[in-house]
Amino acid sequence: MRRIGLLGGSFNPAHRGHRRMSLAAIDALGLDELWWLVSPGNPLKPRKGMAPFPARMASARAMARRSRIRVSDFEARAGTRYTVDTIRAIKARYPADRFVWLMGADTVAQFHQWRKWRQLAASVPIAVLSRPGYDGPARAARAMGWLRRFVRPVARARHWTDWSAPAIIFLRLPPDPTSATRLRALDPDWHRRFSERRGAPVTLHKE
Ligand SMILES: Nc1ncnc2c1ncn2[C@@H]1O[C@H](COP(=O)(O)OP(=O)(O)OP(=O)(O)O)[C@@H](O)[C@H]1O
Ligand SMILES: O=C(O)c1ccc[n+]([C@@H]2O[C@H](COP(=O)([O-])O)[C@@H](O)[C@H]2O)c1
Secondary structure (H helix, E strand, O other), X not given: OOEEEEEEXXXXXXXXXXXXXXXXXXXXXXXXXXXXXXXXXXXXXXXXXXXXXXXXXXXXXXXXXXOOEEEEOHHHHHOOOOHHHHXXXXXXXXXXXEEEEEEEHHHHOOHHHOOOHHHHHOOOOEEEEOOOXXXXXXXXXXXXXXXXXXXXXXXXXXXXXXXXXXXXXXXXXXXXXXXXXXXXXXXXXXXXXXXXXXXXXXXXXXX
16 A cells, blocks of 8 residues: 555646655655546636647656656546546556645635536545645635535644545644746746657556
């Protein structure tokens, strides 16, 4: 049994904040691996301004180098867009492993708009990663009205495999203010550097 964290994201592009939060979460949760699930298209985000999937994958691979982070195209392969469907498919594909869903504090505010979010929360434990400016709002988020009763103490973080979902933990990690929105504003054409790269596609998931 491997202990695997899943961080879903647009990675438009992947950045230092993703890497730092992921390495800290690997430590806090005692993970064997952390998979970055590069989303073919976040159902709640506009397509405009979204770089091509291969460029986002390549930026994630570059940022994940030499670590326990693995970059995954699972959603593109499985044809899933909604996290509830992705988790079901991953658990079916890797029945021997245990999974925890990771999300930055900023995403909790919208969680009640996710497809079947209560069912999702009942299918996988959730770890919320602190993000500067969003920690207070995350605890006050609409979905927390229901999720609050399932909050686990941070001192038990490494015992997440003992929990039955719903279970949610708020991890306090060293703050990193990096955001992809800001990076795109500074360098809107960032994806050109990656789309020109050639080479055999490396994949975590065998056919
Ligand atoms: N600096 C950060 N600190 C904590 N969590 C982060 C940070 N950056 C991203 N995350 C989390 O990583 C996941 C994927 O993030 P995403 O790829 O959307 O990056 P982003 O910087 O939030 O992008 P954008 O600004 O385009 O919305 C989300 O759950 C997000 O909350
Ligand atoms: O399942 C949903 O309804 C849903 C709605 C919005 C976002 N998500 C997922 O949340 C993750 C973070 O997305 P993003 O674009 O904020 O990086 C990514 O894996 C998305 O697929 C999922």
